[in-house]
Amino acid sequence: MSDFDPGRRRFLGHLGLAGLGALGASSFLSACASSASGPTTGKGSGAVTIQSNLSSPQAKEAMEKLIANFNAQGKGSASLNTIASETFRTQLPTYLTSANPPDLYTWYAGSVANDYASKNLLLDVSDVWKSMGDYPQSLRTLSTEASGKQIFMPMNNYWWGFFYRKSNFAKWGVQEPKTWTEFLALCETLKSKGVPPIGIGLGDTPWVASAWFDYLNIRINGAPFHRELLAGKQRFDDPKVKAVFTRWREALPYFDPKGKAYPFQEATTALLAGKTGMFLIGTFFADAAPKDALGDLDFFRFPIIDPAVPLAEEAPTDGFFASAKTANPAGTKALLTYLSGVEAQEAYVKASSGIVLPANPKAKASDSPLVVKGKAMLDEAKELTQFFNRDSSDALQPTADTALTKFLDKPDQIDAILREWQAGAEKVFKG
Amino acid sequence: MNKLRTGSFHAGMILLSLLWLGPVLWVVVMSTRSFDDIAAHGVGSLPQSFTLDTYRQAWTDGGELRALINSMLVTVPSVALSLCLAAMAAFALSRFRIPGRRTMLLLMLAGNLLPPQILLIPVSKFSELTGLYDTLWALITVQVGFGLGFYTFVLHGFMRDLPGEIQEAATIDGAGTGQIFTRIMLPLTRPALAALGALSFTWIFNDLLWAITVLRTDDNMPVTPALLGLQGQFVSSWNVIAAGTVIAAVPTVAVFLRFQRHFVGGLALGAVK
Numbered sequence: 094m095s096d097f098d099p100g101r102r103r104f105l106g107h108l109g110l111a112g113l114g115a116l117g118a119s120s121f122l123s124a125c126a127s128s129a130s131g132p133t134t135g136k137g138s139g140a141v142t143i144q145s146n147l148s149s150p151q152a153k154e155a156m157e158k159l160i161a162n163f164n165a166q167g168k169g170s171a172s173l174n175t176i177a178s179e180t181f182r183t184q185l186p187t188y189l190t191s192a193n194p195p196d197l198y199t200w201y202a203g204s205v206a207n208d209y210a211s212k213n214l215l216l217d218v219s220d221v222w223k224s225m226g227d228y229p230q231s232l233r234t235l236s237t238e239a240s241g242k243q244i245f246m247p248m249n250n251y252w253w254g255f256f257y258r259k260s261n262f263a264k265w266g267v268q269e270p271k272t273w274t275e276f277l278a279l280c281e282t283l284k285s286k287g288v289p290p291i292g293i294g295l296g297d298t299p300w301v302a303s304a305w306f307d308y309l310n311i312r313i314n315g316a317p318f319h320r321e322l323l324a325g326k327q328r329f330d331d332p333k334v335k336a337v338f339t340r341w342r343e344a345l346p347y348f349d350p351k352g353k354a355y356p357f358q359e360a361t362t363a364l365l366a367g368k369t370g371m372f373l374i375g376t377f378f379a380d381a382a383p384k385d386a387l388g389d390l391d392f393f394r395f396p397i398i399d400p401a402v403p404l405a406e407e408a409p410t411d412g413f414f415a416s417a418k419t420a421n422p423a424g425t426k427a428l429l430t431y432l433s434g435v436e437a438q439e440a441y442v443k444a445s446s447g448i449v450l451p452a453n454p455k456a457k458a459s460d461s462p463l464v465v466k467g468k469a470m471l472d473e474a475k476e477l478t479q480f481f482n483r484d485s486s487d488a489l490q491p492t493a494d495t496a497l498t499k500f501l502d503k504p505d506q507i508d509a510i511l512r513e514w515q516a517g518a519e520k521v522f523k524g
Numbered sequence: 525m526n527k528l529r530t531g532s533f534h535a536g537m538i539l540l541s542l543l544w545l546g547p548v549l550w551v552v553v554m555s556t557r558s559f560d561d562i563a564a565h566g567v568g569s570l571p572q573s574f575t576l577d578t579y580r581q582a583w584t585d586g587g588e589l590r591a592l593i594n595s596m597l598v599t600v601p602s603v604a605l606s607l608c609l610a611a612m613a614a615f616a617l618s619r620f621r622i623p624g625r626r627t628m629l630l631l632m633l634a635g636n637l638l639p640p641q642i643l644l645i646p647v648s649k650f651s652e653l654t655g656l657y658d659t660l661w662a663l664i665t666v667q668v669g670f671g672l673g674f675y676t677f678v679l680h681g682f683m684r685d686l687p688g689e690i691q692e693a694a695t696i697d698g699a700g701t702g703q704i705f706t707r708i709m710l711p712l713t714r715p716a717l718a719a720l721g722a723l724s725f726t727w728i729f730n731d732l733l734w735a736i737t738v739l740r741t742d743d744n745m746p747v748t749p750a751l752l753g754l755q756g757q758f759v760s761s762w763n764v765i766a767a768g769t770v771i772a773a774v775p776t777v778a779v780f781l782r783f784q785r786h787f788v789g790g791l792a793l794g795a796v797k
Contacts, residue, residue: 144740146757147757148753148754148755148756148757149755149756149757149759149760149761150581150585150754150756150761150764152756152757174740174741174742174743175742175753176740176742176749176753177736177749177752177753177754177755178755178756178757179752179755180736180749180752180753183736184736184737184740187645187648188740191648191652191657192652193652193657195740358759359566361563362563362564362565362566365563365564366564375758377757377758377759378758378759380756380758380759381563381758381759382563383559383560383561383563383564384560385560386564
């Protein structure tokens with residue numbers, strides 16, 4: 094089984110690449126960033142190469158179409174290079190620090206991009222943003238690094254929520270909850286009907302638990318505190334963080350006990366088969382659903398706990414950044430300008446078939462009820478967060494995985510777990 | 525009593541081989557299921573659909589043809605080159621009194637004990653410095669370099685045990701070193717070469733680590749990273765990946781079947797002195 098395991102983190106272990114990933118991310122990056130001085134086979138004004146991790150068939154095809162369109166316009170030429178997403182994740186630092194790097198990369202907005210920017214690896218794309226006046230301020234801020242330059246171009250984002258099957262909720266005679274109290278009542282009802290209320294999939298995909306931490310934290314302590322915590326400016330053993338886990342414990346008895354064993358893809362199967370009631374997950378899970386089940390899916394926002402806290406939602410943003418060493422900055426920026434346009438964004442959303450929202454506010458998203466509802470939810474939010482690893486770093490994510498998995502097993506030991514988490518996080522921030 | 529023993533032996537062996545073949549069968553079955561079937565019932569359930577379209581998808585959409593060609597372009601020269609070099613090195617080390625030959629041999633063995641992971645970054649940087657990065661030449665060089673030590677070691681053990689009288693007789697007949705090597709030693713080493721050839725073919729063909737370390741263009745990727753490329757960021761079509769895996773297994777199985785005789789014989793080479 095394990096060789097065909099879809100878990101992305103597990104895969105790292107299999108390849109023995111974890112070491113490279115860790116090395117590449119920290120020491121290697123700083124050590125070799127300046128020293129690499131290979132032969133510069135200057136590409137001059139040749140084709141712009143795009144290193145893409147969008148390896149799923151639909152997304153890959155969507156990207157191929159976009160690039161073909163761009164090339165047909167005659168404003169420049171580009172070539173697409175699709176790499177398995179798991180390979181891409183571990184090799185990205187190597188790509189960026191190599192002597193003759195690819196020009197453009199698909200990646201995530203937020204602190205992960207800013208990290209690279211702080212090492213002077215990313216191209217300043219403020220010029221591209223000049224033509225992106227329509228974009229909301231939130232996305233502009235997200236794409237801006239510490240010194241005030243834009244280094245990222247957002248392509249699309251998606252949302253997280255409690256997904257469920259409409260037919261099952263009707264069968265059980267239950268409604269979407271709005272508040273935490275209603276949510277717990279709903280869980281109680283489902284449990285009395287013999288259905289494990291909350292599905293989760295932590296085997297091989299332990300990062301899924303971070304969504305619970307993120308959401309409880311932004312609902313109880315607010316998004317600014319959450320960001321500061323993830324940036325190392327607050328402590329994990331703070332009483333405010335403990336309050337998050339006190340809330341979480343109220344919901345713990347309703348978690349599907351099997352969820353610790355299987356990955357989220359199988360948790361999706363369980364949800365669709367009516368073996369769990371609902372599932373806090375990002376929209377990407379729908380790719381693991383059979384087509385005939387898609388119309389039956391609906392979701393509700395993570396219940397409100399403290400109405401005084403400004404509403405925030407998780408909306409991971411995907412997009413592009415460019416290498417600072419690109420031999421063809423003009424061509425790269427021309428391509429970015431094209432990708433930020435209405436036409437390209439709509440074409441991508443249409444072809445990719447995934448449930449994503451275009452970043453360009455003028456581009457139309459798909460008009461399925463699910464997407465309309467998701468867009469409305471994000472529009473209503475005062476603040477958007479990305480996700481645990483995107484708001485912090487891939488290095489901090491394992492500390493969260495360890496702490497949250499332990500908490501789910503032994504909720505009594507929360508004080509010790511938080512102390513350990515803080516110690517683990519300090520090591521990451523120092524390193 | 526004897527019958528009972530044979531019976532239970534066979535029953536046990538059948539169970540054991542089923543255990544061995546189970547995962548393979550599972551992959552083959554999975555490759556014929558539709559995505560919706562897998563998504564609705566999970567990867568472990570019994571098949572409720574049958575399709576061969578997965579093979580078409582893996583072949584055309586997954587770019588497996590290009591990847592197989594790349595794999596062959598890397599594997600065949602790598603095997604040939606490394607065996608050729610290893611045979612020459614083994615010949616020299618085993619038949620001539622070269623000073624420091626023991627040290628050299630131990631050094632080659634020591635290289636094999638090193639986990640390849642710690643060399644990933646040096647190899648990647650070095651291939652950049654030499655301008656080979658992102659070419660198939662880089663992969664061939666790396667494969668030859670890493671295989672050489674082990675192949676030399678094995679061939680050295682084999683050649684050392686060939687009777688010295690043959691070499692002496694050839695010398696008396698007026699054969700030079702080169703002739704002894706090509707006309708006496710190589711034919712005699714054939715079983716070992718065939719076994720190593722099959723073994724190294726499998727290793728190099730199935731390698732993933734070096735391919736993704738020194739290559740970054742998808743058109744250059746051999747078949748293993750191409751298979752990995754069939755995975756999506758979050759969700760993967762396991763049926764298509766299974767089909768791709770079956771296709772990718774064909775060349776190695778073919779080579780193994782062809783060299784099976786030598787393969788088993790070759791494995792026992794080091795067993796008896």
